[in-house]
Amino acid sequence: PAIYLAVLAPSYVVAGRYQEAIQACELMLDRSRKGEINPLFAHVWLAEAYVGLGQMDKARAQAEEVLKIDPKFSLENEKRLTAFKDPVHGERRLAALRKAGLK
Secondary structure (H helix, E strand, O other), rough: OOOHHHHHHHHHHHHOHHHHHHHHHHHHHHHHOOOOOOOHHHHHHHHHHHHHHHHHHHHHHHHHHHOOOOOOHHHHHHHHHOOOOOOOHHHHHHHHHHHOOOO
């Protein structure tokens, strides 16, 4: 199911397995074209994965896609919606998304 990918991609990002996260996100985007999942999730996680790989142009491109889908996207909302047991993961995530150009 598509929801599996929405759990798999973040797990890979948190583990620092960015290439695998990108692959999972690409599958999420395929599923989103079939209406199975919101593509926003994939673009947010792709932005973070590309920052992790130091591919800032790709990270910024993903951030632009996020804002096309949701012009009101905010890191404040993302912080409330994405909980981590270890707060370090959440802070690392927000820092990466800021680097990608999200606010």
